[in-house]
Amino acid sequence: MIEVRNLYYAYKGEQYVLKGINFSMGEEIVALVGPNGSGKSTFAKHLNGLLKPTRGDVIIDGEDTRDRTVAELSRKVGYVFQNPEHMFFEESVFKEVAFGPKNLGKSEEEIEELVSWALKSVGLEGYEKRAPYSLSGGEKQRLAIACVLSMKPKYLVLDEPTTGLDAKAEKSVVKTIKELKKNGHGILLITHDMDLVLELAERVVLFYKGEKLYDGSVKEFFEISLEEYSLETPELLKLARKFNVGFVKSLDELMVAVSGDGT
Structure with missing residues (x-):
């Protein structure tokens, strides 16, 4: 807690x-x-x-x-900063993710296991030899999460x-968070x-x-x-209000609500 x-x-x-x-x-x-x-x-x-x-x-x-x-x-508590590139300084994805466990004094075998687990958790298996800066935006974000995960917070x-x-990249990050x-x-x-x-x-x-x-x-x-707090209401909720169907969290929910409402 x-x-x-x-x-x-x-x-x-x-x-x-x-x-x-x-x-x-x-x-x-x-x-x-x-x-x-x-x-x-x-x-x-x-x-x-x-x-x-x-x-x-x-x-x-x-x-x-x-x-x-x-x-x-x-x-x-692992902290993943807004710009993931600020977290990278190693020449390969493996070394980047291994940095934390290495500094915690983990054995080579433990480091291998932690890196493998962290990369699998964010869907980056097979990227071990890639250079961090060669990755796409979504991949960099997921790598940053893996770097933090490898310390098991x-x-x-x-x-x-x-x-x-x-x-596409946002969807992959959302999937990782879920x-x-x-x-x-x-x-x-x-x-x-x-x-x-x-x-x-x-x-x-x-x-x-x-x-x-x-x-x-x-x-x-x-x-x-x-809007009073410089935040924008999602378009989905604006649309739901136009149809007077109440709170929904997805387009599917909206379609069901609209259909059930008979409109």
């Missing part, structure tokens, strides 16, 4: 950018949304110790982040995982993509000016006036 209690954070010499945040999550997909500057990434960096609270507490599976190093916390923070991807959830990982999904929230999230948290304004169901979240 991730538990955040009354979290305040201020960068040196500045005002608080996080103000009294309370939050918890387990093995679920939670979408963290809000306009730029609302504190989403600052908050997420507290979960693996990249930042420490100015006030309040961040507890990961019973351990206070103040008492643990980033390396120790990375075994519990229970929780994953995915920061804008589909930004800049074409439809598989990760099925395999028991808790996932914090930071995104501006409301279609992604609609498809993947089991719960939504809305930040605005460093405060948590909403924490609840996906259905009720989309009843909020999102």
Whole structure:
């Protein structure tokens, strides 16, 4: 369980950018949304110790982040940054994924097993000898996830995982996220993509000016006036409202609802 209690954070010499945040999550997909500057990434960096609270507490599976190093916390919470290329510096996919376990002191046999498992988990088996920078956008994103997975974290923070991807690449990343959830990982999904929230999230948290304004169901979240927070209502929900059929999460659901409504 991730538990955040009354979290305040201020960068040196500045005002608080996080103000009294309370939050918890387990093995679920939670979408963290809000306009730029609302504190989403600052908050997420507290979960693996990249930042420490100015006030309040961040507890990961019973351990206070103040008492643990980033390396120790990375075994519990893996952070996949918005631009995956910033994570790459090795000459091959295998070496890239092996870097984390190697630094954890794993044996060669353990490293082989972890790399194989991580690449299979994201659908990149057979890519071991490829150069990371030769991969497509979606493949790079999945490789970044594999690099984090190889350290066997229970929780994953995915920061804008589909930004800049074409439809095919986005679909492959979405499939990977669904598989990760099925395999028991808790996932914090930071995104501006409301279609992604609609498809993947089991719960939504809305930040605005460093405060948590909403924490609840996906259905009720989309009843909020999102435009006030620089967020866009998915086209699917706009269409559903035109047909007056209520909340739906897929085009198939919309078609069934419309057909059942007799329109």
